[in-house]
Amino acid sequence: MSITPPSPASGVPLSRRRLLQIGAAGAVVLGGSYAGVRLWEDSSPVGPGSAAVAKAEAARHGTGTIVHRELTAAPATVDLGGRTVSTWAFDGTVPGPEIRLTAGDQLQVRLLNKLTDPTTVHWHGVALRNDMDGVPDLTMTSVPPGGSFDYSFVVPDPGTYWFHPHVGVQLDTGMHAALIVEDPNEPGGYDDEVVLILDDWTDGWGDSPQDILTRLGRDGMGGAGMGGMGGMGGMTSPGQPLGSDAGDVVYPAHLINGRLPQAPVTINSTPGRRIRFRLINAGSDTAYRFAVGGHRMTVTHTDGYGVRPVEVDTLVLGMGERYDVVVTVGDGAFPIVAVPEGKKGPSAMAVLRTASGSPPAPGARPGELDGKLLSYGDLTPTAAAALEPLHPDREIDLALGMADGGRRWLINGAAFGDHKPLEIKAGERVRLTMHNQTMMFHPMHLHGHTFAVATSAGPGIRKDTVNVLPMQTLSVDLTADNPGQWMAHCHNAYHGALGMMTVVSYVA
Numbered sequence: 001m002s003i004t005p006p007s008p009a010s011g012v013p014l015s016r017r018r019l020l021q022i023g024a025a026g027a028v029v030l031g032g033s034y035a036g037v038r039l040w041e042d043s044s045p046v047g048p049g050s051a052a053v054a055k056a057e058a059a060r061h062g063t064g065t066i067v068h069r070e071l072t073a074a075p076a077t078v079d080l081g082g083r084t085v086s087t088w089a090f091d092g093t094v095p096g097p098e099i100r101l102t103a104g105d106q107l108q109v110r111l112l113n114k115l116t117d118p119t120t121v122h123w124h125g126v127a128l129r130n131d132m133d134g135v136p137d138l139t140m141t142s143v144p145p146g147g148s149f150d151y152s153f154v155v156p157d158p159g160t161y162w163f164h165p166h167v168g169v170q171l172d173t174g175m176h177a178a179l180i181v182e183d184p185n186e187p188g189g190y191d192d193e194v195v196l197i198l199d200d201w202t203d204g205w206g207d208s209p210q211d212i213l214t215r216l217g218r219d220g221m222g223g224a225g226m227g228g229m230g231g232m233g234g235m236t237s238p239g240q241p242l243g244s245d246a247g248d249v250v251y252p253a254h255l256i257n258g259r260l261p262q263a264p265v266t267i268n269s270t271p272g273r274r275i276r277f278r279l280i281n282a283g284s285d286t287a288y289r290f291a292v293g294g295h296r297m298t299v300t301h302t303d304g305y306g307v308r309p310v311e312v313d314t315l316v317l318g319m320g321e322r323y324d325v326v327v328t329v330g331d332g333a334f335p336i337v338a339v340p341e342g343k344k345g346p347s348a349m350a351v352l353r354t355a356s357g358s359p360p361a362p363g364a365r366p367g368e369l370d371g372k373l374l375s376y377g378d379l380t381p382t383a384a385a386a387l388e389p390l391h392p393d394r395e396i397d398l399a400l401g402m403a404d405g406g407r408r409w410l411i412n413g414a415a416f417g418d419h420k421p422l423e424i425k426a427g428e429r430v431r432l433t434m435h436n437q438t439m440m441f442h443p444m445h446l447h448g449h450t451f452a453v454a455t456s457a458g459p460g461i462r463k464d465t466v467n468v469l470p471m472q473t474l475s476v477d478l479t480a481d482n483p484g485q486w487m488a489h490c491h492n493a494y495h496g497a498l499g500m501m502t503v504v505s506y507v508a
């Protein structure tokens with residue numbers, strides 16, 4: 001198997017960008033000062049620098065292997081395949097360089113910031129030590145232009161993860177990449193592995209992420225150039241599993257591994273080989289419906305954790321979600337497509353090929369897209385991924401709301417900065433219940449933990465990012481086993497930046 005082509009890039013400075021640094025007004029735990037509200041009079045927040053965080057890290061039994069990397073965040077000019085854009089990237093490429101290691105390894109990354117704005121790296125989905133989580137003003141001070149930061153942490157669990165900045169809407173530039181954690185006891189069941197990163201693209205082509213954020217904050221969802229239904233949204237239906245308005249932003253392009261459909265990544269293989277695709281939605285405002293033309297897919301993991309294998313034709317990934325699927329390769333040239341779900345826009349495409357013959361045309365719409373669609377209800381966790389069914393010690397509600405016609409997005413009536421931290425104690429079993437009071441879906445993500453999506457029948461699938469549908473109430477269960485201060489937020493980059501974020505705060 002071979003994959004072509006890599007995307008070339010070179011550095012060109014940009015100066016047009018101003019970044020809104022979210023979190024500056026938020027609860028600051030660094031150094032022990034704290035602006036939150038006490039649930040327990042005599043309790044105090046467990047900060048990232050606390051002994052409890054160091055103790056939890058010491059208990060993560062490592063392999064002893066240290067993986068060193070250096071990552072440079074800098075302006076870059078990148079060829080998307082016939083279209084060159086100026087953006088921000090890690091090491092000059094979109095996506096950035098994959099980091100691959102084995103569960104239990106220690107990852108040491110030196111981040112060099114050559115941007116004109118502060119930045120951080122967040123390791124999405126990894127149950128890591130709190131002071132390495134990369135959230136400005138909550139777990140670390142953001143890295144100033146010209147500065148650097150040394151990340152160092154044990155990566156405890158195998159799976160498909162990714163990393164991206166956690167400042168403003170930097171996520172909607174080219175700064176994202178895969179973090180693949182191999183399982184030392186990998187059961188296999190496949191011959192080859194391919195990582196596919198799906199992304200919505202505007203930077204250096206359409207409006208800049210900062211301009212989009214400014215306009216959404218000023219005009220709400222009725223603003224010119226916005227997609228969907230002008231904020232009206234609509235309930236889910238069989239054809240629209242996320243509702244009729246799943247995004248606010250119309251993107252000029254959608255990419256798979258940084259390439260346009262006109263010059264797609266091509267996976268060359270042999271009939272009968274089993275390919276494990278690791279799918280990552282790195283989009284900022286786009287859910288994707290994914291399919292491989294001429295093939296069914298066996299779903300094996302979601303958000304890094306195992307599920308009992310299920311065969312489907314197509315599946316939808318919300319922003320931040322991952323799926324691993326296995327495909328047995330047929331003979332021919334097939335489109336691999338990711339279609340924006342619940343919004344307008346061209347699709348993203350890659351090509352799977354074993355034979356010569358003409359490549360699929362950009363815009364190909366294989367019938368699998370309308371076939372059997374995966375839903376969470378089809379999935380059950382593997383025995384290893386199932387959480388013990390325990391009665392929750394603490395139940396916390398999160399009301400997901402919208403205000404001012406989409407100019408602000410709220411959790412429990414407050415935008416981030418005015419939020420009340422959600423306090424829990426180490427060792428508790430916690431149930432978070434999300435009440436979506438809006439007509440858009442929200443891919444809700446919790447840092448530092450992998451929760452179980454609650455079901456009425458049996459153990460729920462383990463995930464760190466879950467789509468909460470319009471007007472839906474959905475609960476997730478977790479064991480409070482990773483002390484610190486952890487973001488819980490919508491992974492729509494614009495909803496997050498306009499307020500839909502809060503903090504799950506361990507207190508002692």
Ligand code: C2O
Nearest residue numbers: 122124320445487
């Ligand atoms: Cu990928 Cu706070 O998120």
Ligand code: CU
Nearest residue numbers: 442490492495
């Ligand atoms: Cu949202």
